[in-house]
Amino acid sequence: MKRRQVLKTLGAGAAALGAPAYAWAQKFPSQPIKLMVAFPAGGPTDITMRVLAENAGKILGQTVIVENRPGAGGTLPAQQLQLAKPDGYTLAQIPLGVFRLPYTAKINWDPVKDITYILCVTGYSFGLVVPADSPLKTWADFVAWAKANPGRLTYGSTGALTSPHLTMEEIAQKAGIELNHIPFKGSADLMQAILGGHVMAAADSTGFIPHVQAGKLRVLNTWGAKRLAKLPDAPTLTELGLGIVQASPYGIGGPKGMDPGLVKTLHDAFKQAMEMPNHVEALAKYDQELMYMGSQEYSRFAAETFKKEKALIEKLGLAKPS
Structure with missing residues (x-):
């Protein structure tokens, strides 16, 4: 009974001092951390996130295990x-x-309120590619063929309702064309499909560049604010008069209700990890740059993006039936 009373007193003292409960229970982390990645192994996201995870693990003193969970639009x-x-x-x-x-789907949780936003890491550089031997040599060719063959021009993306899919639908709407969307689980599957001639075009992040450099694919446009250094001849969507810029920022989150001290520990470790040269170099291979946002800024970004995406979904007519 005396031991129980002493522990109770110590616990009350900790609460009075405002010490985080987890700090009194154990030193974090005391076991491996699981980091779920939204896309399959072998793609640009998986490759760069594994470098980030390894860096963070060294900083935290525990392994950060990457677990791929592809599908359902990421x-x-x-x-x-x-x-x-x-x-x-x-x-x-x-x-x-x-x-x-x-x-777009019936869920019982809120993406803004039910996730703890730790930090934003980076975003993507996207583009549209066709096989090198395709008769669609330019964006103008693409639009002309699509107009002459409504709904027959097939393009693949990394999944339904992902940024490549929705951006292509917005592009199609602005260009006055109808396309046939084929979703894949990630970049690796999508590249196999277009190289194998199973789709006529692919909308993806720039993991396709090695295939372009090898003479297997041709880029019709890129989606950033300016042309990519590796693809100086590929016009942006803005240059083509479509007025669209898409970078699709992403970061790391945890479950709702995480202790602020715990969030800071993870934030600080991952911020240091993302700025390490090997991670910056890994991102550069896929034309990605650091897009850091701290926990508060990332939370605000989540709330603002939530509203913007509603407007886009409604504009494209993709909202679920009420």
């Missing part, structure tokens, strides 16, 4: 967070598709 890791304890041992990549989910 939203499976965020959905899995709803089942996890807010103890810092389960984290997830948060792609932009997470903010579209309530508008």
Whole structure:
């Protein structure tokens, strides 16, 4: 009884001092951390996130294990967070598709309120490619063929309701064309499909560049604010008169209700990890740059993006029936 009373007194003292509960229970982390990635192994996201995870593990003194959860437009890791304890041992990549989910599917959680936003890491450089031997040599050719053959021009993306899919639908709407969308689980599957002639075009992040450099694919446009250094001849969507810029920022989140001290520990470790030269170099291979946002800024970004994505989904007519 005396021991129980002493422990109770110590616990009350800790609460009075405002010490985080986890700090009194154990030193974090005391076991490996799981980081769920929204896309399959072998793609640009998986490759760069594994470098980030390894760096963070060294800083934290525990292994950060990458677990691939592809499918459902990149939203499976965020959905899995709803089942996890807010103890810092389960984290997830948060792609932009997470903010579209309530508008396109029936879910019982809120992407803004039910995720703890730790930090934003980077975004993508996107583009549209066709096989090198395709008769569609330019964007003008692409539009002309699509107009002459409504609904017959097939293009692949990294999944339904992902940024490549929605951006292509917005492009099609602005260009006055109808396309046939074929979703894949990630970049690796999509590249196999277009190289194998199973789709006529592919909308993806720039993991396709090695295939372009090898003479297997041709780029019709890129989606950033300016032309890419590796693809100086490829026009931007803005240059083509479409007025669209898409970078699709993503970062790392945890379950709802994480202790602020725990969030800071993870934030600081991942911020240091993302700025390490090997991670910056890994991103550069896929034309990605650091897009850092701290926990508060990333939370604000989530709330603002949630509203913007609603407007886009409604504009494209893709909202779920009420």
